Amino acid sequence: MSATTTPAPSEASTSRHRAEGDPLDLEAVDAIELWVGNALQAAHFYRTGWGFELVGYAGPETGVRDSCSYLLEQGKLRLVVTASLREGTEIARHVARHGDGVRDLSLRVADAAGTFEAAVRRGAVPVRAPWEESDGCGVIRRATIAAYGETVHTFVERRQYGGVHAPGYEPRATVPDPLPPVGALDFDHSVANVELNRMDFWVGFYEKVLGFSLVQGFTDEDISTEYSALMSKVVSDGVGRIKFPINEPAPGKKKSQVDEYLDFYGGPGVQHIAIATGDIVASVAALETRGIEFMRVPATYYEELRERLADLELDVDALERHGILADRDDEGYLLQIFSRMNQDRPTVFFELIERRGSRGFGNGNFKALFLALEREQARRGNL
Numbered sequence: 001m002s003a004t005t006t007p008a009p010s011e012a013s014t015s016r017h018r019a020e021g022d023p024l025d026l027e028a029v030d031a032i033e034l035w036v037g038n039a040l041q042a043a044h045f046y047r048t049g050w051g052f053e054l055v056g057y058a059g060p061e062t063g064v065r066d067s068c069s070y071l072l073e074q075g076k077l078r079l080v081v082t083a084s085l086r087e088g089t090e091i092a093r094h095v096a097r098h099g100d101g102v103r104d105l106s107l108r109v110a111d112a113a114g115t116f117e118a119a120v121r122r123g124a125v126p127v128r129a130p131w132e133e134s135d136g137c138g139v140i141r142r143a144t145i146a147a148y149g150e151t152v153h154t155f156v157e158r159r160q161y162g163g164v165h166a167p168g169y170e171p172r173a174t175v176p177d178p179l180p181p182v183g184a185l186d187f188d189h190s191v192a193n194v195e196l197n198r199m200d201f202w203v204g205f206y207e208k209v210l211g212f213s214l215v216q217g218f219t220d221e222d223i224s225t226e227y228s229a230l231m232s233k234v235v236s237d238g239v240g241r242i243k244f245p246i247n248e249p250a251p252g253k254k255k256s257q258v259d260e261y262l263d264f265y266g267g268p269g270v271q272h273i274a275i276a277t278g279d280i281v282a283s284v285a286a287l288e289t290r291g292i293e294f295m296r297v298p299a300t301y302y303e304e305l306r307e308r309l310a311d312l313e314l315d316v317d318a319l320e321r322h323g324i325l326a327d328r329d330d331e332g333y334l335l336q337i338f339s340r341m342n343q344d345r346p347t348v349f350f351e352l353i354e355r356r357g358s359r360g361f362g363n364g365n366f367k368a369l370f371l372a373l374e375r376e377q378a379r380r381g382n383l
């Protein structure tokens with residue numbers, strides 16, 4: 001498959017006018033791309049373990065010379081895992097420094113060049129100027145800005161593209177999956193870990209550059225244990241489809257989970273991706289069958305939960321059996337669970353979340369979760 005790269009016409013970049021302060025026209029998270037050491041094996045993990053379907057491939061067989069990528073889908077969620085085939089590439093250097101990690105949280109837009117130019121005008125650091133690629137399936141326009149650490153946001157305009165993901169990719173049919181389906185529906189949120197005293201900078205970046213607003217904040221009072229603490233603020237686009245909580249470590253007696261992440265990731269980056277499900281008990285049961293392991297909270301959590309949520313018709317026994325957490329706020333409640341790490345380094349993991357009215361992030365669970373994370377951290381000798 002051949003792909004042509006041409007600069008996007010400047011017409012597109014000036015066809016939209018947005019007033020300063022207006023949110024950009026971000027439609028959704030397009031895909032989450034991880035740069036990994038071995039894409040074949042990572043794809044197998046996300047497919048067999050997490051229940052994604054393999055739908056596309058790009059590599060030497062499709063005309064891509066020095067990397068290979070697998071496109072995985074589940075519900076509306078799209079993951080791309082990409083590995084370098086040679087040393088000395090940007091991907092190889094990224095993996096050597098960070099291990100497997102999220103490189104690109106790409107955002108679907110109506111006008112990639114226009115969004116890019118508006119973002120840069122508002123202070124975004126450009127990574128790649130608008131470019132256009134086409135093949136027999138149409139044309140795709142993209143442009144990339146920098147976010148925290150080496151994480152980037154690529155704006156993706158794919159309305160005129162009907163192929164699988166992008167030029168260079170070919171459809172790849174998955175083998176039949178005999179394991180129970182996970183039932184993941186969509187992206188819910190993605191959490192960044194940044195350095196001490198940098199959280200407000202990045203909150204400001206999303207507010208100023210992407211027109212997000214601050215929706216929630218936790219202080220170290222909310223999220224602290226005897227030993228360590230973290231601070232967290234949540235930014236969201238205007239309609240709440242794209243939610244990015246941002247954590248920073250707070251000073252404590254010992255190293256916090258955010259410090260451990262920053263140490264092993266070699267700087268700021270994506271800590272976890274939360275995936276929405278309509279039936280978390282069924283999803284977790286399926287994932288357990290598939291060999292995925294989760295963080296566990298102590299049994300006392302459920303004693304307390306039975307009192308805290310006594311008026312809700314929850315099957316607390318089922319939640320306890322699977323280690324699922326619950327929290328409520330004025331708008332409703334949510335159920336959530338956090339996986340163990342997705343790779344060797346204590347960096348990236350997944351969350352599953354079932355929302356029943358609540359638009360929060362499990363404020364009431366932070367402490368229980370934090371203690372569970374600390375126990376794991378202590379086992380690694382990093383507390």
Ligand code: FE2
Binds near residue numbers: 191272351
């Ligand atoms: Fe989360």
